[in-house]
Amino acid sequence: xxxxxxxxxxxxxxxxxxxxxxxxxxxxxxxxxDERYEDQYMGQDSWEKAERFLLERSIDIAIKKANLAxxxxxxxxxxxxxxxNISAGFAARTLSQPYLGIYGACSTSMEGxxxxxxxxxxxxxxxxxxxxxxxxxxxxxxxxxxxxxxGQKPVTAQCTVTGAGSIIVGATPTxxxxxxxxxxxxxxxGVKNPFDMGSAMAPAAAHTIATHLRDTGxxxxxxxxxxxxxLASVGHPIAKELLKQEGxxxxxxxxxxxxxxxxxxxxxxxxxxSGCGCCATVTYGHVLKKMAAGKLNKVLIVATGALLSPVSxxxxxxxxxxxxxxxxxxKVNP
Amino acid sequence: xxxxxxxxxxxxxxxxxxxxxxxxxxxxxxxxxDERYEDQYMGQDSWEKAERFLLERSIDIAIKKANLAxxxxxxxxxxxxxxxNISAGFAARTLSQPYLGIYGACSTSMEGxxxxxxxxxxxxxxxxxxxxxxxxxxxxxxxxxxxxxxGQKPVTAQCTVTGAGSIIVGATPTxxxxxxxxxxxxxxxGVKNPFDMGSAMAPAAAHTIATHLRDTGxxxxxxxxxxxxxLASVGHPIAKELLKQEGxxxxxxxxxxxxxxxxxxxxxxxxxxSGCGCCATVTYGHVLKKMAAGKLNKVLIVATGALLSPVSxxxxxxxxxxxxxxxxxxKVNP
Numbered sequence: 001x002x003x004x005x006x007x008x009x010x011x012x013x014x015x016x017x018x019x020x021x022x023x024x025x026x027x028x029x030x031x032x033x034d035e036r037y038e039d040q041y042m043g044q045d046s047w048e049k050a051e052r053f054l055l056e057r058s059i060d061i062a063i064k065k066a067n068l069a070x071x072x073x074x075x076x077x078x079x080x081x082x083x084x085n086i087s088a089g090f091a092a093r094t095l096s097q098p099y100l101g102i103y104g105a106c107s108t109s110m111e112g113x114x115x116x117x118x119x120x121x122x123x124x125x126x127x128x129x130x131x132x133x134x135x136x137x138x139x140x141x142x143x144x145x146x147x148x149x150x151g152q153k154p155v156t157a158q159c160t161v162t163g164a165g166s167i168i169v170g171a172t173p174t175x176x177x178x179x180x181x182x183x184x185x186x187x188x189x190g191v192k193n194p195f196d197m198g199s200a201m202a203p204a205a206a207h208t209i210a211t212h213l214r215d216t217g218x219x220x221x222x223x224x225x226x227x228x229x230x231l232a233s234v235g236h237p238i239a240k241e242l243l244k245q246e247g248x249x250x251x252x253x254x255x256x257x258x259x260x261x262x263x264x265x266x267x268x269x270x271x272x273x274s275g276c277g278c279c280a281t282v283t284y285g286h287v288l289k290k291m292a293a294g295k296l297n298k299v300l301i302v303a304t305g306a307l308l309s310p311v312s313x314x315x316x317x318x319x320x321x322x323x324x325x326x327x328x329x330x331k332v333n334p
Numbered sequence: 335x336x337x338x339x340x341x342x343x344x345x346x347x348x349x350x351x352x353x354x355x356x357x358x359x360x361x362x363x364x365x366x367x368d369e370r371y372e373d374q375y376m377g378q379d380s381w382e383k384a385e386r387f388l389l390e391r392s393i394d395i396a397i398k399k400a401n402l403a404x405x406x407x408x409x410x411x412x413x414x415x416x417x418x419n420i421s422a423g424f425a426a427r428t429l430s431q432p433y434l435g436i437y438g439a440c441s442t443s444m445e446g447x448x449x450x451x452x453x454x455x456x457x458x459x460x461x462x463x464x465x466x467x468x469x470x471x472x473x474x475x476x477x478x479x480x481x482x483x484x485g486q487k488p489v490t491a492q493c494t495v496t497g498a499g500s501i502i503v504g505a506t507p508t509x510x511x512x513x514x515x516x517x518x519x520x521x522x523x524g525v526k527n528p529f530d531m532g533s534a535m536a537p538a539a540a541h542t543i544a545t546h547l548r549d550t551g552x553x554x555x556x557x558x559x560x561x562x563x564x565l566a567s568v569g570h571p572i573a574k575e576l577l578k579q580e581g582x583x584x585x586x587x588x589x590x591x592x593x594x595x596x597x598x599x600x601x602x603x604x605x606x607x608s609g610c611g612c613c614a615t616v617t618y619g620h621v622l623k624k625m626a627a628g629k630l631n632k633v634l635i636v637a638t639g640a641l642l643s644p645v646s647x648x649x650x651x652x653x654x655x656x657x658x659x660x661x662x663x664x665k666v667n668p
Contacts, residue, residue, distance in 0.1 A: 003408045003460075006458045048649065074337045079435075081418075082645070083417040083643045083644070084415075084641065084642065084643035084646075085437045085641070086642070086646045090646070090651070092519075092641075092654065093520040096519055096520065097519060098337070098338050098517035098519055099517070099519065099656060100438070100445055100449065101413075101436060101437040101438050101445070102434070102435060102436055103413065103418070103419045103435040103436065103437045104435050105418065111434055114434075118452065118453060118456055118458055122452055122453075122455060122456030122458075123456075125337065126337075183409060183433070183434060184432065185426075185430055186426045186427040186430065188427050307418065307420070307423030307424075307426075307435070308418065308423075309418035309420045310417070311382060311417065311420065312382070312418075312420045312424070315380055315382065315383075317424070320423050320424060320427040322433060
């Protein structure tokens with residue numbers, strides 16, 4: 001086992017949840033999400049509070065589905081895209097359980113699941129909750145132009161998902177286990193365009209997938225699904241090509257959550273979805289529901305993050321990118 | 335053992351480092367820091383690059399002191415105060431080892447040390463590096479007024495430390511062990527003033543200290559030093575009083591890194607130091623050097639974080655605060 005890959009022998013998926021906004025509610029995965037909100041404010045008086053509301057809803061649903069109480073959660077790991085992680089911090093105040101803030105941009109979902117799994121495997125807690133969220137309007141305001149300005153975007157841009165996803169892992173046996181994490185190293189090939197983050201992040205996804213397969217001795221075909229999140233229509237083919245150049249052939253099982261969440265022919269999502277909430281809602285909505293239904297047995301989720309800021313961009317820096325992969329497996333009766 | 339407290343049986347302090355800026359170089363702990371820089375830019379062309387330079391220097395020094403190579407680091411955990419954690423993300427690009435970004439505001443140092451210790455104890459890595467940093471000029475620009483404006487501050491304000499600290503923990507036995515972490519829950523008593531974060535954070539420090547003592551069955555006098563970081567002159571007496579009300583009497587062993595790093599009579603630091611770099615440089619400079627010299631045997635470091643953002647403040651929110659405590663002990667020969 002290479003040093004980037006962590007193995008878990010007793011980490012189980014206890015429950016999971018996903019809640020989304022309007023555009024995601026009109027996309028092809030709509031029926032997979034636990035709650036759908038058509039109002040961008042979700043009844044709150046600011047977009048930031050709406051984002052927090054989504055995160056808190058997903059946390060509550062995951063805890064309820066697990067038949068647990070809030071006090072059963074031994075540790076809560078969360079992060080988001082807002083400066084100083086305020087969605088996560090305020091949700092942690094509401095949850096009122098031990099909290100560790102994380103930041104991995106759009107890789108946050110699998111960073112959180114990796115650390116939650118390590119905490120459970122290490123015996124530091126019985127139940128660990130990992131969650132993340134994003135909101136289109138808070139991201140637009142913070143990272144790009146004031147929303148009212150209606151700035152135009154190139155087709156390589158991605159559309160920040162409005163949504164939140166949570167997962168609870170624990171030592172209690174269930175039908176689905178978390179088996180491996182491969183922790184990413186930063187890849188930065190010099191891309192500086194924040195409107196083409198798929199291209200920037202593709203090498204990180206390819207590097208982590210190749211490392212995971214080498215470390216575990218697995219081949220791509222050992223997985224029913226290898227899903228990146230979120231490279232979208234520009235970055236996903238680049239990652240596939242980079243892996244091909246390393247002799248790793250990916251077929252139809254290689255998908256991307258940014259491509260799954262919207263109907264790119266009929267929805268204005270540019271190259272596809274992005275944001276912490278994209279990989280989280282697709283994994284903790286769509287993918288795990290398919291696993292529970294026996295339609296997927298072994299999946300590798302590869303969450304990619306672009307670790308830039310508006311300041312680093314304006315100072316002429318390129319975009320450091322990272323990807324963390326987590327293997328989730330259905331226990332098949334012998 | 336209560337659920338907030340993690341016990342480690344084989345986590346050792348391999349090495350540590352601290353580098354600081356001009357004001358810290360003129361303070362009472364100057365001789366404890368590995369490197370001191372009198373130029374606020376550290377030879378870089380922006381304050382952000384200067385902050386990153388400090389973080390990278392502290393990482394390099396810690397690795398060198400440990401007689402390790404960069405490739406020996408199995409996982410790097412880091413966070414800072416800049417939006418999207420760019421100091422940590424760019425330093426992770428330079429280090430080029432598996433990276434997990436964390437965010438706990440000024441509690442980041444002990445959050446990182448806790449997760450690094452859990453990773454080593456859980457057998458996921460042989461060497462884990464935890465680091466953090468802050469820079470007075472980047473923090474002033476991002477959180478407050480443009481520096482050139484010269485905005486006035488009340489005496490309750492704290493002075494962001496320019497500095498970075500790193501620690502490497504591992505399974506290889508050394509004279510100093512990390513034995514416990516107590517992971518904080520958010521405390522928010524309604525303080526909304528970002529110029530009085532000591533008052534806001536004091537309840538979080540008191541709550542985590544009380545929980546740690548209860549979970550471990552220890553009394554304050556089991557520790558030679560219980561150091562908060564950073565409550566400063568306003569918050570530190572409040573934490574002491576809150577603990578007294580709970581029947582926990584703290585004496586002269588109760589100190590604060592924000593009060594130690596500056597000479598408040600002769601340096602313009604308002605209520606004292608703050609920022610991720612304060613607790614980190616004082617712990618990984620001053621405190622661990624005293625332990626190595628046999629002058630301290632058992633310490634509890636309680637790093638406190640105010641999880642607000644300029645947006646949450648402007649939207650009228652109060653300040654969610656957290657504190658994580660880590661016990662570090664010198665192995666005394668029987």
